[in-house]
Amino acid sequence: MTTLVRGARQLLTLRGDSGPRRGAALRDLGIVPNGAVLIKDGVIVDAGPARRIEKLPAARRAREIDAAGCVVMPGFVDSHTHLIFGRPRLVDYEMRLAGATYTEIAAAGGGILSSVEAVRRMSAAQLETQARAALAAMARHGTTTVEAKSGYALDEAGELKTLRLLAKLNGDPLDIVPTYLGAHLAPPEYRGKPDAYIDWTTAEMMPQIRRRKLARFVDVYCDEGAFTLEQSRRYLDHARSLGFGLKIHAEQFARTGAARLAVELGAASADHLEQAGDEDTRALAQSNTIATLLPGSVFHLGLRTYAPARALIEAGAAVALATDFNPGTSPTYSMQMVLSLACTEMRMSPAEAISAATINGAHALRCADRIGSLERGKQADLLLLTVADYRELPYYFGTNNVHMTIKTPCPKQS
Numbered sequence: 001m002t003t004l005v006r007g008a009r010q011l012l013t014l015r016g017d018s019g020p021r022r023g024a025a026l027r028d029l030g031i032v033p034n035g036a037v038l039i040k041d042g043v044i045v046d047a048g049p050a051r052r053i054e055k056l057p058a059a060r061r062a063r064e065i066d067a068a069g070c071v072v073m074p075g076f077v078d079s080h081t082h083l084i085f086g087r088p089r090l091v092d093y094e095m096r097l098a099g100a101t102y103t104e105i106a107a108a109g110g111g112i113l114s115s116v117e118a119v120r121r122m123s124a125a126q127l128e129t130q131a132r133a134a135l136a137a138m139a140r141h142g143t144t145t146v147e148a149k150s151g152y153a154l155d156e157a158g159e160l161k162t163l164r165l166l167a168k169l170n171g172d173p174l175d176i177v178p179t180y181l182g183a184h185l186a187p188p189e190y191r192g193k194p195d196a197y198i199d200w201t202t203a204e205m206m207p208q209i210r211r212r213k214l215a216r217f218v219d220v221y222c223d224e225g226a227f228t229l230e231q232s233r234r235y236l237d238h239a240r241s242l243g244f245g246l247k248i249h250a251e252q253f254a255r256t257g258a259a260r261l262a263v264e265l266g267a268a269s270a271d272h273l274e275q276a277g278d279e280d281t282r283a284l285a286q287s288n289t290i291a292t293l294l295p296g297s298v299f300h301l302g303l304r305t306y307a308p309a310r311a312l313i314e315a316g317a318a319v320a321l322a323t324d325f326n327p328g329t330s331p332t333y334s335m336q337m338v339l340s341l342a343c344t345e346m347r348m349s350p351a352e353a354i355s356a357a358t359i360n361g362a363h364a365l366r367c368a369d370r371i372g373s374l375e376r377g378k379q380a381d382l383l384l385l386t387v388a389d390y391r392e393l394p395y396y397f398g399t400n401n402v403h404m405t406i407k408t409p410c411p412k413q414s
């Protein structure tokens with residue numbers, strides 16, 4: 001089947017070279033005024049000026065989608081979420097609004113371990129209902145590919161239940177990139193024994209997950225009260241030796257050295273970075289590790305310290321943006337809201353934010369050869385927006401500016 005998307009007031013192609021976008025390239029959206037996109041069997045045949053695309057022989061017989069007056073852009077690549085968590089943490093939320101800190105809430109029986117208890121207890125079918133509702137909301141808000149972490153069960157049965165559910169949900173309708181977050185926290189049965197937990201997860205869980213092809217990435221929460229730099233290094237080293245890509249929750253509440261560890265190990269991304277300093281910024285800028293910023297979590301926690309996006313961009317780091325969708329720190333489905341926060345709170349320009357939420361998100365998932373821009377040969381995942389100028393996307397905050405999400409199924413992954 002051939003489809004012609006025509007009449008786009010601004011077509012944001014995000015075309016460019018094959019590496020992650022930094023500096024001036026991050027600001028270049030490859031805008032085509034009055035653009036069109038020709039799609040055949042879910043693959044982009046060509047994207048560019050309407051007068052050229054509409055003359056292509058295949059365009060004449062194509063089914064047409066009218067994008068008159070719209071911005072047309074690639075679907076969002078949400079490269080950091082904790083998709084499967086069972087239920088929202090509303091008691092935590094109210095406690096925090098009354099003044100309790102993230103650590104105090106955890107100490108009072110809330111926090112990550114309360115989600116662990118819920119996910120262990122819930123059936124796969126119950127978790128599926130929660131996850132499907134979240135995926136449908138993400139699709140409505142323009143996300144077409146989503147990374148999803150396990151890490152809310154932390155035992156064998158629960159982690160496998162989560163990862164198998166991700167495999168089942170993949171492609172219906174969104175593409176899901178699965179990540180094993182075994183080292184989220186030491187679970188109750190390993191309380192006070194984080195090293196023994198790391199031993200278990202590396203020896204027992206990782207090989208099994210690799211063999212069953214249930215995750216493409218492995219992630220660790222390196223922070224005060226979670227795992228130390230040395231524990232994180234040991235865990236990630238092992239993951240790397242098994243062939244997993246690496247991700248790290250780095251410098252979120254305390255500065256630990258995790259961002260530099262990510263660079264040293266060649267991680268695909270270092271995520272959060274609220275507490276990152278100059279050395280971290282420089283190390284990231286000189287690497288291919290994507291600096292993934294998650295301003296939704298800072299906003300929801302009511303904190304003031306956002307990641308140093310300007311310093312990272314000016315040093316030359318490749319910055320991505322993601323929701324960090326999770327029940328404790330960032331309950332949002334909306335990449336659009338993340339863009340608004342990135343611009344207002346972190347002083348990113350609208351163009352930088354859009355590149356960070358599409359092509360650089362794709363780099364953070366190592367699938368930029370297939371998604372993240374509207375270029376010949378790429379998967380036809382695109383958005384028709386209700387706005388006529390791309391700057392309106394972050395400007396109209398807290399609303400859904402997506403008129404239509406076009407999602408092409410991709411071949412089953414991992």
Ligand code: NIG
Nearest residue numbers: 112221297324326327328329
């Ligand atoms: O990315 N900090 C670690 N993980 C999550 C929060 C998880 C939770 O509170 O349930 C994050 O912010």
Ligand code: FE
Nearest residue numbers: 080082249324
């Ligand atoms: Fe996270």
